[in-house]
Amino acid sequence: MSRQFELTKELIDQIIFSMENQNEKFLLDTQSLKIIPDLKDENLPDAVRLPEWNPSDGYQLMDSFTGSLKNPIYRERLRTILNTGRGVFRGFKNVLKERPDLEKSWFNHKDREMKKRVRLWYSELCDFWGVASLGEEPEETTDLFLDNFTMELISPDNEEYLLARQSFKDEIFSGSTAPLKNVMIEYGPWKGSDSDCAVRAMSPDGSSCGFLGLTLESRADELYALLDCLYVLPEYRGAGIASGLLDFISEYCFQINVKSLLLQIPPEGEVMKNNIKRRGFRRQGSFLLLDIPHWFYEEKENS
Secondary structure, eight states, X not given: OOOOOOBOHHHHHHHHHXXXXXXXXEEEETTXXXXXXXXXXXXXXXXXXXXXXXHHHHHHHHHHHHHHOOOHHHHHHHHHXXXXXXXXXXXXXXXXXXXXXXXXXXXXXXXXXXXXXXXXXXHHHHHHHTOOOOXXXXXXXXXXXXXXXXXXXXXXXXXHHHHHHHHHHHHHXXXXXXXXXXXXXXXXXXXXXXXXXXXXXXXXXXXXXXXXXXXXXXXXXXEXXXXXXXXEOGGGTTSSHHHHHHHHHHHHHHHTTEEEXXXXXXXXXXXXHHHHHHXXXXXXTTEEEEEHHHHHHXXXXXX
16 A cells, blocks of 8 residues: 655655656555556555646646746747747747746746646545645745856946947837927936946846946045936846846945946836835935945845
């Protein structure tokens, strides 16, 4: 008769590997903890069937991952592939290969969900045996998009940065007519002055995917920074790059003794405003302001 066993990380990995084999069915010998083929005609009282896993489960897994994606471009591309009904698995994987960060996130999602399936199966077995579960607690798994990206200071004259800065302005005022947009840019916080500092975010394959720019002002022996560009390429949005750029520049501002980092966003920038306020910015008149020394020491306390 089958008996309780301890569900270890190693055993979970072996079970998942066997579940993904669509050509054979397998059993787990609860005494030896070996996975063996399910030959059906053999009498194996100590064996239990592994959790069911078939192509429809794989499809549902891809569908749930696609629905969780924040990046609208890749979410739509993957959704289109899932709706074609032909070559779904290959097409899905080929799209993810274009973006190593998304591919890693997919593997994390798949690993997490399959481990949930195994633990549910094990819990049901323990209920059948009338015993408590034995095994390690599930790991907290997160999709670490940002770990795959690097940030670096670049020249404010960098051609890519200048194009990104223009795209940032165009997007901020996208709901305005061209003449009105020009007036708001000329007399607003982006009135044509060059940036004093620029940062670029790089994807794992070395492609530029986001930019941030600052202008610096000195008043009464105190240095202030005005954020005048925060732009992430559309195909990389939803990966936390804007937050990563803000953290990078905040650290840099502390190093050069900036007292406050300021940002002024028109009503059209509400989405960006909400993102920035979550990073610790507070309203000061028509500006959003981050007290750099306070931010730095609070970050150190929480890290």
